[in-house]
Amino acid sequence: MRDIDAVVRGFDASGYVLDRALATAVYLVIRLGKPLLIEGHAGVGKTEVAKVLASFLDAELIRLQCYEGLDLNSAVYEWNYQKQLLAIKIHEKTEEEIFSPAFLLERPLLRAIRAESASPVLLIDEIDRADEAFEAFLLELLSDFQITIPELGTIRARHRPHVILTSNRTRELSDALKRRCLYHWIDYPDFEKEMEIVRLRARDVGPELCAQVVGFVQEVRSLNLSKPPGVAETLDCVHSLGALGKTRLDAEAAQAALGCIAKSVDDAAKIQTEGIDRILSRVAR
Amino acid sequence: MTESDVIRFCRFLRANGFSAGVTESVASVEAVRAVGPDAVRWALRAAICSSKEEWDSFDRLFDVFWSGPPLDQRLIPGRTAKEPRGFWVLTGEPNGVARPTDRDAAEIAGASPYARLKNVDFSEIPQTDQPALDRLAERLLKQMSWRLSRRRKIAEYRGGVDLRRTIRANISRGGDPIKLRYKDRKTQPARLVILLDVSGSMSLYSMFLLRFAHALHRHFKRADTFVFSTRLVNVGTMLRSRKLADAMKALTGCSADWSGGTRIGGSLQEFNARHARLLSRDTAFIILSDGWDTGNPEMLAGELRSVKDRVRKVIWLNPLMGLENYKPLTRGMAAALPHVDVFAPAHSLGSLLDLENHLRT
Numbered sequence: 001m002r003d004i005d006a007v008v009r010g011f012d013a014s015g016y017v018l019d020r021a022l023a024t025a026v027y028l029v030i031r032l033g034k035p036l037l038i039e040g041h042a043g044v045g046k047t048e049v050a051k052v053l054a055s056f057l058d059a060e061l062i063r064l065q066c067y068e069g070l071d072l073n074s075a076v077y078e079w080n081y082q083k084q085l086l087a088i089k090i091h092e093k094t095e096e097e098i099f100s101p102a103f104l105l106e107r108p109l110l111r112a113i114r115a116e117s118a119s120p121v122l123l124i125d126e127i128d129r130a131d132e133a134f135e136a137f138l139l140e141l142l143s144d145f146q147i148t149i150p151e152l153g154t155i156r157a158r159h160r161p162h163v164i165l166t167s168n169r170t171r172e173l174s175d176a177l178k179r180r181c182l183y184h185w186i187d188y189p190d191f192e193k194e195m196e197i198v199r200l201r202a203r204d205v206g207p208e209l210c211a212q213v214v215g216f217v218q219e220v221r222s223l224n225l226s227k228p229p230g231v232a233e234t235l236d237c238v239h240s241l242g243a244l245g246k247t248r249l250d251a252e253a254a255q256a257a258l259g260c261i262a263k264s265v266d267d268a269a270k271i272q273t274e275g276i277d278r279i280l281s282r283v284a285r
Numbered sequence: 286m287t288e289s290d291v292i293r294f295c296r297f298l299r300a301n302g303f304s305a306g307v308t309e310s311v312a313s314v315e316a317v318r319a320v321g322p323d324a325v326r327w328a329l330r331a332a333i334c335s336s337k338e339e340w341d342s343f344d345r346l347f348d349v350f351w352s353g354p355p356l357d358q359r360l361i362p363g364r365t366a367k368e369p370r371g372f373w374v375l376t377g378e379p380n381g382v383a384r385p386t387d388r389d390a391a392e393i394a395g396a397s398p399y400a401r402l403k404n405v406d407f408s409e410i411p412q413t414d415q416p417a418l419d420r421l422a423e424r425l426l427k428q429m430s431w432r433l434s435r436r437r438k439i440a441e442y443r444g445g446v447d448l449r450r451t452i453r454a455n456i457s458r459g460g461d462p463i464k465l466r467y468k469d470r471k472t473q474p475a476r477l478v479i480l481l482d483v484s485g486s487m488s489l490y491s492m493f494l495l496r497f498a499h500a501l502h503r504h505f506k507r508a509d510t511f512v513f514s515t516r517l518v519n520v521g522t523m524l525r526s527r528k529l530a531d532a533m534k535a536l537t538g539c540s541a542d543w544s545g546g547t548r549i550g551g552s553l554q555e556f557n558a559r560h561a562r563l564l565s566r567d568t569a570f571i572i573l574s575d576g577w578d579t580g581n582p583e584m585l586a587g588e589l590r591s592v593k594d595r596v597r598k599v600i601w602l603n604p605l606m607g608l609e610n611y612k613p614l615t616r617g618m619a620a621a622l623p624h625v626d627v628f629a630p631a632h633s634l635g636s637l638l639d640l641e642n643h644l645r646t
Binding site: 003004020021022023024025027028031032034036037039068079081084085088094095098128169170171172175178179180181182183184185226266 | 304306308309312315316319320321324326327328330331332333334335336337339340341448449452453456462561562563564565566567587591595
């Protein structure tokens, strides 16, 4: 059986820096078959966990992106009405025949339950955007791993999917849902960890530039912006400066890359008032 | 570490405000069994925590519990004791109310008292008319709740053809969609977040506005109310009790700084930092305040804007708008106005009932 170290190494090979705490949580997902709810700020690599887990386990990744108004028809299943109508017209099928699996359109959740060969990884992304009604539906799925279709009966999972849920915490999730999940909070990484991530993901960029950008972003995060930059922004910034042929972060380069870091006019203004030079000098120390 | 240690640890966390129940206890025993001794902390944290707040305090509690003699019921020190204050909410006698003059009373207590009472400024209602106003308030607010739910029903008829049920209904006709079936759209009533100013300058109005908030809670299942003056206090659970009298009684026990100074910007900042997850696209955010802010107006504007970015509507109800010639010139109010969708008066029952129109859409 794989152990926690194997998880760390496997994720590392896919370019994801996993600390022991998250590795333990991921390991428990594999071992106990419990869903894992990951919360954290935008751009800290929540979604990435599921993707890397899928490649680590060599499993299929099934993704359900949640949004306001997401309903069962687009999340679980829908009958293929056109095909049903044609079948009635041309082949004079009866009700029993047209409500058979051949007329069923699988949506992500049903697909995850009906996986044939091995456990897939089911990513339910940004669950906090879905309505509470949908959340309630998920409860049945996540505790019994079965889906009931009135016309067909209950479909039970042959292989329990590994479920990763992510949330940006824009609203409180229901207690019942949280109770069924393991929980992990991903915070912004500290300097060393972020350096490791950048080194792993931007191999062609010089180490001096990387260190400066990481330091700069870490300073900016402490400025209390409305949308603080995540790791994704750090990587964007490093890649952009690399593409511009910069080798070190000076005031001019920082100005040019500001758009990668500040994602609103107010945030950009806040950084300007703080003074890019001043932030850079703090980084140098 | 034995299983009973783990269970005791769960109970210890529960005593310290965690929501961990039996499910979590079972999960944590499983989790500890699945990992080696060096990963116990993380396994327990993943299994037991269910929110950022719990996540943040876990480490400290873990250290406290596993080092030294285990203490079953040790609580985090430093919780502030609740002071029973705000007695006037119960009795309906705000601090420092100017006694109404005889002339006022004569003017108001005339014929057709209800029609008049409805539009009289709360601050000018004489004590003798209070019971009449209470009855009227209760009746009108009840009607308003009822009308709001009725409107929702009618609106549900919008929506497209439901193919699934159409086919079902027409199988006996060979599948031709002769009889159409429609989807009824289930619209949820909006979520309400109410921030009620209970500072000194509002004391003439706070009591009525609290009743108003209570009436709204009765209709909107997803409603939260906070009162603020110098700091923010969540009173949602108290207002949720069915009977007005019970709710008011519960409120007197809460630790709000009744009739203190006002820090609207600061209270909003606190709200955004701690409760922003209550806001969503279907939220109506209602502020009941006169806009007298002793804080920094830029801060108020900034915080209000970040609220506005996340909600459907920001409604500011201001009791001073009942005054003739009122202009929103106070610095706080002027700074806030650009980020307010609806700016309306809240000085009389009639004006509060108008809110219905803003909540409908």
